[in-house]
Amino acid sequence: MTDRPRVVLAPDKFKGSLTAPEVAAALAVGIHRRAPGADVQCVPVADGGDGMVDAFVAAGWQRVEVAAPGPTGAPERAVYAVRGDTAVVELAAAVGVAKLPGGRLDPIGANTFGLGVVVAHALDNGAREVVLGLGGSASTDGGAGLLRALGLRLLDRDGRELGGEPSDAVALLSSVVAVDRAGLHPAIAQTRFTLACDVDNPLLGPAGAVAVYAPQKGADHAQMRELEAALTNWAAVLGTGYAEIGGSGAAGGTGFGVLAVLGAQVRSGIDVLLDLLKFPALVGGATLVVTGEGSLDHQSMHGKAPVGVAAAAKAAGVPVVAAVGRTLLSPGEIRAAGFAGCYALSDLEPNPRLSIRNAAALLERVGERIASERW
Template identity: 55%
Template sequence: MTGPRIVLAPDKFKGSLSAAEVAAALARGLRRALPDAELVQTPIADGGEGTVDLVLAHGFTPRTCEVPGPLGQPVAARYAVRGDTAVAEMSAAAGLGLLPPPGPTERTALHATTLGVGRLVADALDAGARRVVLGVGGSATTDGGAGALVGLGARVLTADGAEVPPGGAVLATADRLDLSGLDPRLAGTELVVACDVDNPLTGPEGAAAVYGPQKGATPDAVATLDAALARWADVVAAATGADRRGEPGAGAAGGIAFGLSSVLGARLTPGVRLLLDLTGFADTVRGAALVVVGEGSLDAQSLRGKGPIGLAALAHEVGTPVVAAVGRSLISPEEARAAGLGATHPLTDLEPDPERCMTEAAALLETVGRRIGEDLRARH
């Protein structure tokens, strides 16, 4: 007789372990308490890094193309295809991890481009995709998606008709958006942006102000980029007849969500739920004894439907109980229960030193896994 089926579906512990490493550590601990359990390891992602790996584990096929990186250097961008659906990560073409040493600086913040993202989408169209899902976490860019549109055939022009160079800061010189050369296949393509933030494009809660500093932007650079994005929004509004700079999510990933939604009609949608639907996650958790979710920090952002909370909501719909293994929890037990988590197991309960929590996360997660298994065994 086999033991209970337990689905291990954590997200990454940022700066510490990948989602797959978290799942493996939990599995080792659970095996100690429940050696006969059927453990299903399905690491998840929320639209950021790990998104392509997630769908590749569920029947998608990898494809690679060479595109310009955030500073124009050629990079090999991998994405996933199944039938007429492609899933890509913006970070594969314009990610912080593609910046040369020393990493993000004021210069890269001002000049990084999403040109390669547009070229990646074009390659997906070449591969037969008519639905393209783009995860937008981890970007190095603040160009409002202008580069991506250029990569798909648009032209951003100055008042004297010259091409505006790549990057965010130079959008201050933009005067006109010429859409006559857009790839005609886009008209028959569903473009979906997996986006878990609700920032507008500009202003104190906008792309430059909130996310610019982590991309190397100094206060002066933030002001430069915000003003340039405002100019870009004026130009886009003139070309499309609608001003969407204030819409929730427009500021995602340096404003690429604004550019793609305003010009191409891209749909912005929460990343977790979209990816769970793509991978048939409801079928995986239906009938399981338990789902174990997790992420490095369970906090107010999580409660907006990110990571484990989005997953817990889906598991709840099919009647499967959920517990969470997290690096730390910044929400109350009542909030956790209201969000569908039957129990929360922070590593900080075992090791109060945050630095040791990160360096020893695998061993601590093993202990948490054993405790979860013991709790389940006691209840059954």
């Protein structure tokens, strides 16, 4: 064992079980139990979905709380993270599924207006670089709610403004024929917007926002047809070219609205986070990096946090292992993804229900194993 190994713990959340900071904390307990002198640094991560703000707050960014309506308009509180003139705003923390009253899905009525309220608050307080973490959306409104909160006026064929309450996504997006940008928040012209997401879906079609994600939000077949037609009209109004960009279908088409009106750039959520946290500098000279998530599987290979962390660690010349709830990858696939090893809670507790319930204690045991085997 080296005199003082330095370990960077950079896990994502274990969905339905532990937040990313809780995962890192449990691993740290286990490592210190076996190697009390180890220098352990917790750097929880996220790929753009829920937990992104928590990751930045854990890294020392300021946590800002603001009143904003939830996805169905009920009064809620949302949070974002800020450092200097950069704000990280997480859709899930404002209008995500977790914000639905009583957890009741509302595939037609849910909207992103509250997310726009949060973005406006950040702009009002000096943010000129806004990172929007897209994931965990409850709605399929093409970002119309967010844009209306930022001052975009949606007009019908008679030039009248749409959007009076109540106004569901289908009614709103099916009726709009033009938009008026004159009332957009004045700071938008001086602000750089980045969409941090881990999906590359277009807005429309068999791989689009409705076909892939609307069923998860409670939409039946009839509602899906209505939503697809409404988004098709919305795309015709704002520009069909934006609808074909990978990521425009993210978060119920929120990506499309932000691309078309705010001129946003789409980037991998984990890449954005690692850049803003200056991750390469953090891991330089470390003995080991530990990352992970609830399930390491083939979907993880497409922009998920652990693989992004592994790539960054490899570039810095530091070995990386994964601590996960379960893995569906073969040992060869795990090595090909850049991991020197993988520690799954399912190896310790094969019952999924018990593994989820006792994840923290199991992660402590994983931390002990890592400390025993890796230095």
